[in-house]
Amino acid sequence: MSQESTKAMIAEVFSDIAQGIKSGQFKKKVRIGLTILGSEHGVDEMIKAARLAKMKYDDFEIVLIGQEVEGFESVVVESAEEGHKRMTTMLEAGEIDGCVTQHFDFPIGVSTVGRVITPGLGRELIIATTTGTTSTNRVEGMVKNAVSGIAVAKACGIENPTVGILNLDGARQVERILNDIKGNGYEINFSDSLRADGGAVMRGNDLLAGTPDVMVCDSLTGNLLIKIFSSFTTGGNYEISGSGYGPGIGEDYDKVVNIVSRASGAPLIAEALRYCATCTQNKVLDIARKEYKAANEAGLEAAIKKVTEKNNKSVAEEEVTAPPKKVVTYSIAGVDILELENACKCLWKQNIYSESGMGCTGPIILVAEEDGEAAKKVLIDSEFIA
Numbered sequence: 001m002s003q004e005s006t007k008a009m010i011a012e013v014f015s016d017i018a019q020g021i022k023s024g025q026f027k028k029k030v031r032i033g034l035t036i037l038g039s040e041h042g043v044d045e046m047i048k049a050a051r052l053a054k055m056k057y058d059d060f061e062i063v064l065i066g067q068e069v070e071g072f073e074s075v076v077v078e079s080a081e082e083g084h085k086r087m088t089t090m091l092e093a094g095e096i097d098g099c100v101t102q103h104f105d106f107p108i109g110v111s112t113v114g115r116v117i118t119p120g121l122g123r124e125l126i127i128a129t130t131t132g133t134t135s136t137n138r139v140e141g142m143v144k145n146a147v148s149g150i151a152v153a154k155a156c157g158i159e160n161p162t163v164g165i166l167n168l169d170g171a172r173q174v175e176r177i178l179n180d181i182k183g184n185g186y187e188i189n190f191s192d193s194l195r196a197d198g199g200a201v202m203r204g205n206d207l208l209a210g211t212p213d214v215m216v217c218d219s220l221t222g223n224l225l226i227k228i229f230s231s232f233t234t235g236g237n238y239e240i241s242g243s244g245y246g247p248g249i250g251e252d253y254d255k256v257v258n259i260v261s262r263a264s265g266a267p268l269i270a271e272a273l274r275y276c277a278t279c280t281q282n283k284v285l286d287i288a289r290k291e292y293k294a295a296n297e298a299g300l301e302a303a304i305k306k307v308t309e310k311n312n313k314s315v316a317e318e319e320v321t322a323p324p325k326k327v328v329t330y331s332i333a334g335v336d337i338l339e340l341e342n343a344c345k346c347l348w349k350q351n352i353y354s355e356s357g358m359g360c361t362g363p364i365i366l367v368a369e370e371d372g373e374a375a376k377k378v379l380i381d382s383e384f385i386a
């Protein structure tokens with residue numbers, strides 16, 4: 001550590017003591033690392049972000065990992081890869097409490113919960129999730145992303161966050177599973193779409209307006225959304241808005257590592273530091289463990305297994321002959337697109353002619369008017385719709 005870094009650290013200690021005397025209580029500031037090598041915008045952009053965060057916020061310390069920087073405690077490394085190794089070592093040793101970095105490899109079961117500012121109403125929207133893989137099964141992953149998103153929202157001070165499920169493949173199955181565990185005692189507060197048909201399955205309009213506090217999706221979609229929201233005013237190569245891709249959350253994950261992109265600019269990285277500090281101060285990992293424990297006690301794994309096993313035992317693979325064709329004008333919404341073919345053949349087995357289609361809100365089943373109510377009952381009993 002250089003003489004300048006030592007002086008900066010001593011100055012911060014005395015500042016903490018002075019603030020403690022003034023307030024009557026001493027509270028240790030969390031220490032947040034920032035790896036500064038590897039950005040597409042260069043090291044100076046990362047240092048600019050650190051200076052901006054230091055100017056705006058005084059309740060956490062920033063430790064730079066990369067090169068010596070005047071005014072900051074600094075750890076010198078030779079490459080971005082060495083920076084990641086040093087960051088991990090420092091987290092495990094308790095030398096830093098959290099870290100903001102780029103392009104970090106999380107284990108399966110962990111994915112990041114991002115935060116953006118929506119252009120419609122300027123609301124903060126938590127996107128669960130944006131990088132990493134919570135599960136190799138899409139539906140299971142999105143269900144667990146909801147739990148992770150709720151944990152991060154609570155760490156950010158939202159006591160009873162509203163949850164919406166983005167209208168993607170698997171969304172209706174995710175909704176059914178979450179409703180199952182809600183019915184068994186897990187506290188989840190579903191949002192209602194701003195569109196006239198309402199419901200917890202969110203449309204594109206809800207993304208722009210920031211209708212829920214937490215928007216549930218898969219990581220690839222979330223990654224795309226973060227990039228669009230953060231750089232739509234800059235042409236795409238400079239991410240400026242929001243707080244980045246967020247902390248990696250998993251059922252038993254033990255490190256607060258927040259992700260930014262190599263295309264992220266100083267304003268976003270400064271807010272990512274703030275986001276990381278808030279999550280660290282409010283013990284997001286402890287909250288996540290409590291949320292997963294509550295969800296598991298409400299039958300999370302059994303609810304997921306019921307749906308995924310049903311998908312594996314596909315009706316579509318059976319030899320099912322369609323009943324005589326009818327004019328189909330009665331539409332039934334709410335069937336997940338991944339189950340659309342199975343739902344049709346389930347009706348055929350009950351001698352109800354059906355066809356699949358796509359309405360403006362998503363997949364639909366079409367049957368004759370006179371078969372409408374009977375078809376709905378079959379689909380409800382077979383758990384294709386709620």
